[in-house]
Amino acid sequence: MDDQSRMLQTLAGVNLAGHSVQGGMALPPPHGHDGADGDGRKQDIGDILHQIMTITDQSLDEAQAKKHALNCHRMKPALFSVLCEIKEKTGLSIRGAQEEDPPDPQLMRLDNMLLAEGVSGPEKGGGSAAAAAAAAASGGSADNSIEHSDYRAKLTQIRQIYHTELEKYEQACNEFTTHVMNLLREQSRTRPISPKEIERMVGIIHRKFSSIQMQLKQSTCEAVMILRSRFLDARRKRRNFSKQATEILNEYFYSHLSNPYPSEEAKEELAKKCSITVSQVSNWFGNKRIRYKKNIGKFQEEANLYAAKTAVTAAHAVAAAVQNNQTNSPTTPNSGSSGSFNLPNSGDMYMNMQSLNGDSYQGSQVGANVQSQVDTLRHVINQTGGYNDGLGGNSLYSPHNLNANGGWQDATTPSSVTSPTEGPGSVHSDTSN
DNA sequence: CCTCATGATTTACT
DNA sequence: AGTAAATCATGAGG
Helix, strand or coil, X not given: CHHHHHHHHHXXXXXHHCCCCXXXXXXXXXXXXXXXXXXXXXXXXXXXXXXXXXXXXXXXXXXXXXXXXXXXXXXXXXXXXXXXXXXXXXXXXXXXXXXXXXXXXXXXXXXXXHHHCCCCXXXXXXXXXXXXXXXXXXXXXXXXXXXXXXXXXXHHHHHHHHHHXXXXXXXXXXXXXXXXXXXXXXXXXXXXXXXXXXXXXXXXXXXXXXXXXXXXXXXXXXXXXXXXXXXXXXXXXXCCCCHHHHHHHHHHHHHCCCCCCCCHHHHHHHHHHHCCCHHHHHHHHHHHHHHHHHXXXXXXXXXXXXXXXXXXXXXXXXXXXXXXXXXXXXXXXXXXXXXXXCCHHHCCCHHHHCCCCCCCCCHHHHHHHHHHHHHHXXXXXXXXXXXXXXXXXXXXXXXXXXXXXXXXXXXXXXXXXXXXXXXXXXXXXXXCC
16 A cells, blocks of 8 residues: 555656646645645645545545545646546556457448348338349249238338337447446546546447347348248249240240250340240250250150241241342341341241341341241141151151250351251251151 | 159359 | 259149
8 A cells, every 4th residue: 555655656746747737736735835846745745645545444424524625625636637647548558459449340241231131221222122132033923022022021020120129229328328428427526537538438338239239130130031041942932834935935945956045135035925034044944955855755746846836937937038038139138127036926037036146147147047947847847747756866856956975066056057958956857757 | 642844943064 | 154964842633
């Protein structure tokens, strides 16, 4: 105790020497120390410190009286300031390092996720972004609208709970902070509490509350994840495409059997025609290709069926095209329909348009394509109704489209497409019938 | 209930 | 990023 008081005394002396508290020191000393200024002050401060140090040893009444006396002491402001400074310095040296904590990566992750899911962030979102994304992934057809609204409703519920809880915590945090601040301000009249210390205390409170907030965010994220996984599970519940859609897809597939890889535009077009999404079209073609390749025999009948169908459609198209060729200048045939892809039902020559690796055909190529279409028709029409369903090569659709590796022929140089004597996609057979 | 068909997902590859 | 291949999970028909 004595050592401590001596130390404090020294510190007080040192600090007081060069500070604004000097103003206070200029006042006449309380106990009539009229001697040398420096010595008198030191003695004075020493007395006060001694009183402070021994205050706990005294009885309550006595201490109360002393406290009051100290409070009223004219040296009090100066001493208070010094003590604050000492406290500040020792305090800072102790926790200086942990004062500025970096942004918690986990909290950032949670924040990002909540933002992405539309739980936090602007009200308008309301998870619609996430729902829309999920909708796009799930197909976005009308069938899923019920599930989407359900998902959205649940997400909104989570969002509401999250926000009310967050608000509650924030309010509690603010109330508690102001309470503590008032308390500290009040105490600062009797204890050396600097504004910085109050600030630090507020920081501590905020950190405590933010940890609660993090828990809230965590559980909200969990809830969203559960909801999402359930929604994704629901997505798995598949529904067969409509007969019409399957027909359209099959028609395209079998008329492009040499290269059944629709371009992005073709996929979009098919998706529109079938009222499904592009990814569903991709899925369908992926499944179809692999299943066709695995068991060509099984698909033979189907292939022939669609070949006949396509041929009949193509007949109309060719007839129209030929007529068109006769009326138009041979140098610019059919230039009007360039780039568009139409399904056979529309009566257009979509097969030709769509050939050549999905590139839009050039006007000069149309002549050749028309020619090939005519050839195709000659073969196919002759064979209509006469196809066999054997597994061998004597069928309308032969597995010649697949190369030795089991893959489809190189799309960039499909001989069946470029050859003017063979229709696109080898729709016709090798005249085995 | 069983089986097959089929849309969707996952994984690995390029 | 697009695809093949394997697999999952459900729908439909018997």
